[in-house]
Amino acid sequence: MTRTRPRTEIEVSAGGLVISSSDPSKVALISHRNRGGGEDWVIPKGHQEAGEDLKTTAVREVAEETGIEAEVIRKIGEITYSFRLGPKRIRKTVHHYLLRQVGGSLVSDNDPAGEVLAVGWFQLDQLEGVLAHENERKVALQALEMLR
DSSP, X not given: OOOOOOOEEEEEEEEEEEEOSSOTTEEEEEEEEOTTSOEEEEOOEEEOOTTOOHHHHHHHHHHHHHOEEEEEEEEEEEXXXXXXXXXXXXXXXXXXXXXXXXXXXXXXXXXTTSOEEEEEEEEGGGGGGTBSOHHHHHHHHHHHHHHO
C-alpha cells in the first residue's frame, strides 16, 4: 500500500507589537480560543492579502484585530513553523513588526473574522509571562532589546 504524503500549503502572515501612544512601556495583545478550547494571549497578526506588502498587512491586521491605527517602526523578525490541518500540512511564516499607535483605541469587537475574544495593553517587559507561545515570547524579548 502506497501512502501519499500530505500536500504542504504555504501561508504568510504579518502583525506585530504596537506601542501605546499614552504609555510607551505597554503593547497591545489579543486573546483567542486555542485548539483545546482555552484562551491564549497572542501578538495580533493575520494573512497577507493579494497585492499587499508585509508592512501593509501588519498595519491592517493590527487595526482589524485591535482597533488601533499604527505605523511601522521597524521589523522585529519572523518565525516559521509547520502544523497539520486535516489532510493538509501548513508551513507558515509570520513576519513581526514593532509598531507605534497613531490613532484608534482598543476594541474587542472590531475583528471581522470574529476570532478575537479580548484585547488589552500589557507591560512589554512582562510579556514572557503573558504570551502563550514560546516563539512569540522570543519576539517580545527582541522588541524589548530594540527599545533599550
